[in-house]
Amino acid sequence: MVEDVVRTLGFLCLGSRLRRIGERLQADTQQVIDEAGLSIQAGKYPFLAAIDRSGPLTIGELAQAVGITQPGATRTIGQLLELGFVDMQPAPDDQRRRLVSLTGKGQDLVDHSKMVIWPRIAAAVADLCGDLDGPILEQLAAIEDGLAAVPLARRHAAKEEEA
Template identity: 50%
Template sequence: MVHDTVKELGFLTLGTRFRRIGESLQAQTQALMARHGIDLPAAHFPLLAALDRHGPLGVGELSAAVGVSQPVVTRSLRGLEASGLVESRSQEGDRRIRKVQLSSAGQALVARAKRDVWPVIEASVAQICAPLQGPLLEQLAALEAGLENTSLLQRAAASLTPRPQGPQEKASP
């Protein structure tokens, strides 16, 4: 049996473990969004959320708001614009400055995601993180194990499954 070398190397490979956890979270978030009928890369949602929270932003501002490079933001915006979820406009007075904003379709998608999907994702990730305590490497191992043992999709489905009502909880006719 091959051992997990990245885990065994501890702090030496911490960046790789963070990337691995991030990739797992994004893939599972993608599956959860697909289950809700949203066919959009999970990596695009931080951009949509930033535009929803802050209004129109330039590429540099958007890059700072989500903490990724401008080339990554520019590539993502091309896809979002092609999907009709964002639009860009030149600024009055200086046509070199372009601001990106949510289109009406983008606003509707974000409203739906905020209502139906984001709370489920947040609750599922919080559930994985809730028992974490102790040294960082042990916490990372617990987070990875939590993602491997029960996916976000499974956690979300379990949280949406109706619980049986006890005698005092039954609704009145």
């Protein structure tokens, strides 16, 4: 068995480690979505949720809302356009800005997800790390170990089952 250097090095590799855990978590989230029969990628949800919460947004606002750069937002919105979940039209007062809104199909997906899949995911993640506390490195170790022990797709909110 080889030692996990990223974990061993602690603060020195915190960036790598957060990325690694984030990727793992997102892959597990994707599995939950797939098992629910939804045809959407996990990374696209924040865009749909942003529009659902705030109404039509421009590309630039979407980039800000999901915390990525503008070219990244342009690309993902392009994909959502092709998938038919959003619609885009120039802002009436400024032809440079493009207002992105949900289509009926997109709104249906959001509405369905809000009821069925988002609570499921949030509950699974809460089960994984909702009760954690203490220094961040310890929590990250607990999250990594927790995911290895029971993948996200098999988790649900901790109830009083053991009672």
